[in-house]
Each structure stands twice: as structure tokens, then as C-alpha cells.
Amino acid sequence: MLSLLARKADKTLPGALIGSERGLPAKDKVLPATAIYGANASGKTNFILGLAYMQRAVADSQAKWKSGAGTRIDKNTSSEKEYGFFEVLIYLDGVKYRYGFRASSFFFEEEWLYSYPLGREQMLFVRKSQRDDEVVETTLETGPKVSGEKRDHESSLRRTRENSLFLSSAAQDNQPECIAIQRWFSTKLITSIKLNVSSLDETFTSALAYNCPNFKDLLVPLLRAADPCIKDIVVQREGDQSGEDSDQFSRENVQKHKVKFVISGSNGDVEMPFEKQSRGIKRLYTISAGLITALKFGRIYVVDELETSMHPHVASQLLALFQNRSSNPKGAQLIFTTHETRLLNLHHLRRDQVWFCERSNSGESTLFSLLEFSPRKDENFEVGYLGGRYGAVPVAGIDPSWLRAINDDNLTITSETLDG
Template sequence: MVAANIVAKERELDDNNVFAVDDDLRLLKSAAIYGANASGKSNLAKALSFMKWFMINSSKDTQSTEKIGVEPFELSTETEVQPSFFEIVFLLDAKKYRYGFEANQKRIISEWLSYVPNTNKTALFERVSEGNSRKLKYLSKKFKAEGIYPKTRSNALFLSVAAQFNVEIAERILDWLTKKVNIVSGLDDQVHLIHTVSYLAKNNDNRSEIIQLIKQLDLGIKQIRIKQAEIIPMEQSSYHFKTESSIKTGHQRFDKKGNSVSIKFFDLENQESEGTKKIISIAGLLVDTLKYGKILIFDELDARLHPLISKAIVELFHSRKTNSNNAQLIFMTDDTNLLSNKIFRRDQIWFTEKNKYGATDLYSLVEYKIQNDASFESDYIKGRYGAIPFIGDLSQLLGEPNA
């Protein structure tokens, strides 16, 4: 998320929402993505999630006969036979890396990795597929992966295979991707709860910080009790679990004079609201991301959350005090209360919209010329920026049936 060369109406946003990597590069601490239902917001998160999984696992968790899990865009005769393209640019060990690949369901068409160790871009490897043949077009000595490419299947990534054979650069990239980049859905509370439970079960700084966060979000919770989690896989996929932990939330009890007399504990699963369960579920994820300067990509962030809670979460990332390690948040949302020039710079707001051919366009608010006193929310609802649903005439939907 590279910051644009703009100045926000609220000048403190330029100081709080942006951080400098060096003299030439500034990055954003957050980005919000808006769009109508079925406009492609969630597909963006799904594509990034697949890319992450495939980079880490294609060499070890797939077989030679398995299809690659890409889906061609089938609403165009031109693209339905073309490969899917994936590329990311990221910083690792103070160096900028560019990695990407093209793939169809049968094989990897091309794959590349380069970095900028000083000032000049340096290619580390380039892989191509020509007809039925495949070859390593270029391999830098700095990548130290001689003799490994012949061991790479046509449906696996060379980067993933190289990491399996202890190539240091490949190992560092996949370690960064595994530990520093989280891609989650706001609808998967049970998955997030496992992480929160694991922190709460330990008596460390993360535990106290999670409890403090929960208390500050006005849930009326004064104490939390938890038994050690028992995690039971529900499916073969590592993303589906059931937790048998007992989590109790403590609330104050009062006498008839309004004096606090004791703490009453409720069962989280059966006695708390869906919003409370959501906040407790993601509390560990938020603390972990902020504390260790990670990247969090969050689809449906606002699901089951009050707008003020969503705003508070965003402000945790913008605050220098709570985000001293420059963690980054990218989230998909429909909460227009956050569309404010007091919360975001224009380059932090993005939209997805399907064109007339059914393809998704992703574009930024920074592309629009906007007056300083413009209301982002009002103009968005009015359709000035696009990315809203066009609703047909519903007046006759439940009218009298035709004779």
C-alpha cells in the first residue's frame, strides 16, 4: 500500500496514517475497500489467500495429477482460456521483492522473482513454459538453487520447491508470508477464537493486552475465565476446527441500591451476543498484528460489529501509540460510517465495481478530484464514485397478480 503524493484535509492523517520506509518510499497503515454485493471485494481476499497457500504448500501438499485451484474468468471468450496472473511486491529485510506466477489448472506457465538489494533491480530467477516444454530461463547465483529446478513439478512453484530444499532466500520469503501475513474473514469467528483462546490460556503480555482491549470496547466485561483449549479438527482442511474450551465472561452484579456486590459469569457461546463473541474472537488477532507489525487482510471486517467498534479498530492501526511497529490493515467493508476525511486519506479508500462485461475493476478515491470539504460518505451513497448497487423498481414486487 504505497502512499500517494497528496495532502489530506486533516493534516494529522499525513503523520499518523502513513509511515516512511526510506527517503523515497512511504506506506499506508490501512486501506478500506468498498463495493456493491457481488462486485468482487471478497474475490480479492480469496485470490490473495490462494496465492499465499499455493506459494507455501504447492511443493508438499499437492500431487502431480492434481489440478491447480485457479478459476479462469469465464464471461469472456478471450480470457476463459488464458492463465491466471498473480504478483506481489513486498519488503523483506529492508529489500523490495517482486514475485509472481501465471498458472492455468494444469500447470505453471511462468514464474519470476527479483529484488532490489541496493538501487538496481536484480533478477533471481525466471521460469517459462513454451508449448509442452518448461525451462528455467534464468537463475542467479545469489539464489543458490542449482540443480533444484528439475525436481519441480509442472503444477508446483519453483519458489516452494526451493524452500523445501533449504534455499535461504526462498525460506525467508515463505517464513515471512506464513508468520507476517494473515488473510481472514469476519464470518469465521470460530477460527479466530482459537488464536484468542491460545493467548488467554497463557499468562503473558498478550493475555493482559487482549483483556484490556476487550474491556475498553464497552462490552460490560470485567473478567474472563478460560479453561485450556482442546482443539478438535473437524475436516481435513486445517482451517476448520471446533474448540471445546470453556470461556466465561464476568459482569458486575448490583444490589437494589446500585452498589456492585459480585461478579456474575456467563458462558460466551450461549449467553453473549453475536457482537460480543465476534469482538472476543478477533481480539487476539488484532493484538498479535499490532504488537508484531504484521499485515492483516480482513474480509467483512464490520460483520456483526457496531460502526463505532469498527472505527475504533481502524484507529488502533492509525495510532502511533498502539501501532508503533507499523502493522498494516487492508479490509473489505460496507460500513459507510468510516468513509470520512477525518479518518482516511483519499489514497486509503478503494472501490470494486463490475464493468459491463462482468469483470471487476479496482480503483482508488485518489483518482477523483475532490474538494477539501467533500463528504466521502454522502458522495459515495449518491453514486459519484460508482461501486454501488443499481436497484431496480421494487414497487410492483408484491403487487396484485395479473388476472
């Protein structure tokens, strides 16, 4: 399980640690960032998809999912397990909560919420469901410390479908602890990846730049870190040449914007469309909305392959924004996957901020910390990782049959086929 709790024994980058600004107990500190390394197809992206799935299930399962439509979770085709297990431990107003659920493709088999107000575990609720033929029977056990009356909890349970979460139903009925957990998922957690979509798009950044005039004051300097020639950006809604459309921002209309970059050059300023920008600039523009809103409001930004198409210095500057209290006064957190090994040193990441993801021959992925290898402070983590000391690197080479095939004159691909 990935943990962002700081290890007390690690004294590096002390200014990066988050404590009282997030309402944590005095003895506890959390990390502002954590990096996940691993080979391609090791399961790093699936970890982020898992968080995105939890977010959607908590937000939408009761309000939007239809009865009998399933839990929108796919069976793991590379594993014998036919369910997904999801759990988070979070701090809210100084109290630790543990919430999770187990989901099959058809219904939620189990769901639980515990709190630790004085360090001791106390159950708030445990919901269990069992399928008999086509009928799902659900039971609920509540603890003595959960807010509200038993009859209200039973009423929420009756409204909870087999493919919806009790937490979501109870939150709709104003149950305080459930409201708090649901609000964390909906307002504190920003996931940069869409379910069933393999890549990001720039629409969230464009919508904020269009509807929030001051947002560009934060966006443009961030872009200039990658390209100092960027002077400004112009965002227009398609069909609106005046740029004065004042319609309220909504996620339904965020794809109706055109973006132009104002570039300063020797012959004056020129406007270049978003499509003509480099991949690195497009990538930075795309993730900027998540980065800025997380830092501005103390949220948690989860991003897949932070450094994609960007120079390592730019990636390190983005990471540094979260590691510095002057740029991160609200205690925002960054969780990111990466292949950028040049971040693997104590100038950028503490030892307890580095995690690895590795997939076994059975198809299951495991997360484990760099601390499991008891690395020394003076150890070169980048060399150790690339040398295979910590695992989580590709082990298979090019099959010898490929070398034979590339030199085979009878290969069906011929120069005549390529030329015409």
C-alpha cells in the same frame, strides 16, 4: 492493483505513516491501513481470498499438494479467462521485491521474482511451464544477481512439480531470496478468511487465550471497548475442568476450547458462554487474535468486512489502533473491506487509503482509488460515495415484477401454509 504506498501530496494524518520502522527507504512511506468499499458481490471478498490463496500456495504447494491434484484454483465461471494472475510488491529490509505467478486449474503456467535494490529492476528468476497433451514442460531463467549456483537452481526445478511453485521448492533448498519471500507470506501476512469457508471462527483467539496467559491482558480491554461490563474471559479445553493443560499450542487442536465471559452486574459477576454473546462481541472476539498479533509483531492483517455486527464507534477505534504510532510502533498494516461509510472522512482515513471495487457486466472486478476522482480536502466523501460519484455502489433496484407478485392474490404462499 491495490497499493499501500503513501502519496506525498496528501498531508493528512501524518503521524499514521510507516517508514523507518519497517526498513523502508527514506523517501518512501507506506500506509498503516486501507479500506475497500463496494457493492455486494463486487469482488471485495475475492480479493482477500486471492491473498489467502497466494499464502497457501507459497506455503503448501511444494510441501503438501500431491502431483496431479491441480493448483486448487477454480475456473472463473463468469469470465472467459481460465487462469488466475497473482502478484505482490513488498519491501523486505529496504529492498522492493515483485513476486507473482499465473495459475491454471492444473498447473502453474508462469512464475517470477524481481528485486529493485537501487530502484532498478533486476530479474532473479522466471519460471515458465507449457502443457503438451498431458505432459508439462518447465523452463527456468535466472538472473546474474540471484544467490546460489545454477546447478542448485536446476536441482530445485527438477523437484518442482507442475502444481507447485519454484519459490517454495527453492526455499526448501535454502535459496536466500526465496526463503525471504516465503517467510513474508508465512509470518508477516495474516488473512482472516479460510479458503472455501464463508465465515470466521473464534478458534485462533481461544487458542491464544488458553496457551498464552498474557494474551488476555490485551484481549479483555479490546472487548471492553464494545461492552464495558466484560470483566474477564475464561477459556477451558473441553474435558479439562482445571484449565491447567499445558499442551503446546497447535492449529490441530484449536477447536477444543470452551469460552465463557465474566460479566459484572448489579448482583455480582456472572459467567456467560460465548454462544450467548451478541453477534458484535462474537465478531470482535473472533478477529481480536489477528488485530493483536499484527500490532504486537508488525504484521499485515487482512480482514473481510471489519465492522460486521459492530457499532461504528468500535470499528473506528480498531482502525485508530493502526493509524496511531503509540499503539502501532512496529508498523503493522490493516487491509479491510467494509460497508461502513461513516469511516469515509479525514478523521479516520486519508484519501489515499480509500479504494473501491466494482464488477463489470463481464463479471470481472476492478479496484480503483478514491484519488482517481481528485477529491478536495473539504469534500464529503461519504455523501459522494453514497450518491454514486465514485461508483462501486448497487445500481439495480427492486424489479417491478416483485411489486406485482407481492400483491398477487394467487401467490402460492398462503397464510394457511405459514400457520400450519
